[in-house]
Amino acid sequence: MSSTDKIVVIGGGIGGMATALAARLSGREVTLLEQASVFTEVGAGLQMAPNATRVLRGLGVLDEVVEAGVRPDHLVFHNAVDGRELTRVRLDAAYEEHFGGPYVVAHRSDLLDILVRAAAAAGVDLRTGCRVEDIVQHPGSVTVRTADGTEFTGGAAVAADGLHSRTRAQFSDDRPIQSGYVAYRGTVPIEEVRGGGNLRDVLVWMGPKLHLVQYPLRSGALYNQVAVFRSPGFDRGAENWGGPQELEQVFAAACEPVRRALPGLGRERWWPMADREPLGCWTKDRLALLGDAAHPMLQYLAQGACQALEDAAALAGALDRHPVGSWPTALEEYAAVRAPLTARVQSTARVWGEMWHVEGVAALLRDEVFRSRATDDLGPAEWLWGRQAA
Template sequence: MSNDRLIVIGGGIGGTATALAARRAGREVTLLEQAPAFTEVGAGLQMAPNATRVLRRLGVLDRVLEAGVRPGHLVFHNAVDGRELTRVRLDRAYEEHFGGPYVVVHRSDLLDILVDAAVGAGAELVTGRRVEEIDQHPDSVTVRTGDGTAYTGGAVVAADGLHSRTRALFSDDEPVQSGYVAYRGTVPIEDVAGGANLRDVLVWMGPGLHLVQYPLRSGSLYNQVGVFRSPRFDDGAERWGGPDELEQVFAATCEPVRRALPGLGRERWWPMADREPIASWAKDRVALLGDAAHPMLQYLAQGACQAIEDAAALAASATRHSGPDGTVAWPSALEEYAAERAPRTARVQSTARVWGEMWHVDGVAALLRDEVFSRRATDDLGAAEWLWGHRAG
């Protein structure tokens, strides 16, 4: 294999976006995924303009829009009394302002699109390969997988998720449990009150809980995510977040929220965790990307968006650090990539925590939150400029 090749560990959205972006920039790429096939767990993703602008540059936005839904509004409610507090119009003016649309898409649909595009661009995508070792050399790096295969290249980017083993090269930290747990489910759109008219992203905020709803797959499915803080977690129990707690915590919510609960799957739930930001996630010829570098709570809907930004920034940095013959000075390219991305992703991580706390307050704090939301002008996008207006790469 070429000593200049980029080796990507992990075949999720961040890894496949990186493979595609690197190929579009002229790099040779091998992606290694430990699972036997490319799959995504979960259902919906919200793609804000900071990500959709990148998807357009990568040549896949039209396919994403076809597979997903362009919602009309992002609408916030009080989950207890049902009042609408504010809404963001996701219309043509919004798209022109930020240079890209807001789209909601099924995770597996987005992954399929990225995989197809990366393969079509000439990236080598290999499944069933669990990385066991990474050995750096003066002019190359070698990755060895569990079956004994060795892959040699110029750099390794690990997009291996929240529980990244590669992160141990940079930090001895562990995931931080928030005490919140998520239940997810999709139902046919015709089974939901309102049916074909359900085109908005709805957020219902309440004490220690929230519900998010929006359509998927060209409007044929309705995605719902219920999240709550587990009383058992607060009591120090070893097992927490079960379905009985879901029913208990959501009992005091308004009728539209309670009506959504039967559509949430009970067989599996997801404890919500992130990690503290770290100062750097590049060392010589190895770097982290996506949740391996900056796992974040879901309240800004930016996990996948930030991974896509990472992919664009990495490809651009490799181009800036390539010589006349196209060979990349990978150590300096990775160092620049991480230096550019770390401050921004740290801000998104910390803001996501604050945003989640604001969603889940009770009492006087909830009254103040609702007042602030209600006073917002619907065309006021100033608070989101730093997030949605950022241009990576």
């Protein structure tokens, strides 16, 4: 196979690794370049709805992911101030049959490790310590040059280099947009969790300018917790904002079960939450964007990694439908399929986050809408989790 029949994937996170594996399973030669010295993921918990687990099944790794993670019993929403349950989604056999896949929560590093092993076993050429400095397109190929001068030539290159993608600069001069919200994360041994309900549920606590999400990881051995709040410092225009003192200040308004989670959160690092506006063009001839490089989104729908996995499947499907070497046509088809849906996910994530964090009368109305939902009503999620969305 000539070099122009190969694909070069830039970025060894979940989206890039899934893309490399999917393209290899589609019969392409694949080289993946990761700038770090090892393949690793930052953060802990990851929720994967059926739109993602269907992709993992197609990649042949779902059973291993389920074994490493947890299949929760319910997705439960609460008011974070008074503690009342508002609604729940049963994640049972009927749910799985309806959507064609289970709901799974897993440690990000566990999912990446599984994908790395599968990609290596499939024959993907995995390279670490490769910081990409330049991408040059030629009439019949593309060359990716790394910082040490090494060049990798292929028929196409796909950049899955994240929110701060350097490759995206070839498509747009936009920058990440800070939401003013910041996330604190932490995991604790499951036996140290006090009080609360079913520890196999995904719990969401929504409050004024704050929320908390909790769920088990690693076959139920760990409990993952993520606290998010609107930074008062950000609103004042402070240079440094979102620090631990703000965490305690904002969450003082929450109920006792929510406040009880705060000691289990790390204080050394916090994550400002940012996204970008939807991008109209993801491809240029033999170069394409994927995952957060193409459509970074706020976390409220728990869809960042899920959408990257769907990207990988869509790209592989486009490759299957076109002969080897028809890279520009396949990449254009991939983007045409994925861009409209991911733009909707990006915009809906913003609205969903605003709804979680409303105050006063708006919060009363939100709670009433949630409480009035029939427990078996899955219709509102059909566009996102349903099989026709893939």
